[in-house]
Amino acid sequence: MIRLHHVAQARSFRVLWLLEEIGLGCEVVHHSFFDRSLRDPAYLAISPAGRVPALEIDGRAMFESGAILQYLVETREMFGPGRGERPDWLEWIHFAETIAAHLANLTQQHIVLREDHMRSPTVMRLEAKRLEKTLEAVERGLKGEYLLASGFSAADVAVAYGALIGQRFVRLDRLPGVAAWLKRLEARPAFRRAIDRDGPPQIYLRDFYEAPEP
Ligand SMILES: N[C@@H](CCC(=O)N[C@@H](CS)C(=O)NCC(=O)O)C(=O)O
Known part of the structure; x- marks a missing residue:
């Protein structure tokens, strides 16, 4: 099992x-x-x-x-790269953690640190900007419907987690490609089954976490 x-x-x-x-x-x-x-x-x-x-x-x-x-x-032997795509596939699988590093920092700032005096509005704004930059790289990197021209792969799974949570810190209005890709992925039956098994939310209870103005 x-x-x-x-x-x-x-x-x-x-x-x-x-x-x-x-x-x-x-x-x-x-x-x-x-x-x-x-x-x-x-x-x-x-x-x-x-x-x-x-x-x-x-x-x-x-x-x-x-x-x-x-x-x-x-x-x-499923959801790997197509012919000649292995370097791209590996880049995206690992880039997923570049995105997640910003999610972790933002989660710490907005959620884990409960008292205002522990938080830094500067770090919140900076990390939201840096997260946005990584999502812009996804926007530019999409090859049609997915990250790889050959179609859906585990790279979409790895990176989409970053966009899924990232949209709670960065608005996707300026990233229409990412928003449409996420919608496409969310419509997959396997995604829906995974969401059903995810369990009650325990980290992100708000739809959006705004960085305080300077
Ligand atoms: N690079 C690791 C990161 C794992 C990680 O930090 N997971 C977080 C949840 S997203 C965690 O378990 N945090 C618990 C803790 O820091 O105590 C991976 O991708 O598996």
């Missing part, structure tokens, strides 16, 4: 979604950021920094969402 360790709205959604696309059944173990379960020694044995995702599969456990996506694509 494949077992995914997951927190609703976290990067583990990438793995949940790709497993649904491939059609691999899995048990989802729902964790919370607030109950210390990710710091339990048993969990640290499979995810050494206590992060999600972790995936128990093929007799071992794996951490790092990009590595897990790549492993699933390579072992199940």
Whole structure:
């Protein structure tokens, strides 16, 4: 049995979604950021920094969402790059974490730091701008309907998580290509199934987090 360790709205959604696309059944173990379960020694044995995702599969456990996506694509031979596209595919799989670094900073600023005196409006504005730049790169990089000319791939899964959460910090009005791509991906039956299994929201409770004016 494949077992995914997951927190609703976290990067583990990438793995949940790709497993649904491939059609691999899995048990989802729902964790919370607030109950210390990710710091339990048993969990640290499979995810050494206590992060999600972790995936128990093929007799071992794996951490790092990009590595897990790549492993699933390579072992199940689905949703990889087309001929000649491997460099682009790898770039996008890893660029997903460039986007996610800004999401993590914005999440910390707007959500994790609860008191106003702990937050920096400058960092909030700067990180929202830097996130927007990464999404502009996606806007320019789209090749028709998806990131790769050959069609839907795990690269869309990896990067779309960034746009999905990123739209809570950056308005997509100026990024019509990204907005249309996201809509197209959200209409996929596997995406809908993954959303149904995601669990109640526990990180992002607002539709939009505005950076304070200077
Ligand atoms: N690069 C890692 C990042 C994993 C990560 O930081 N996940 C966050 C959720 S999006 C987490 O588990 N945070 C819990 C914590 O920092 O304690 C990946 O893509 O798997």
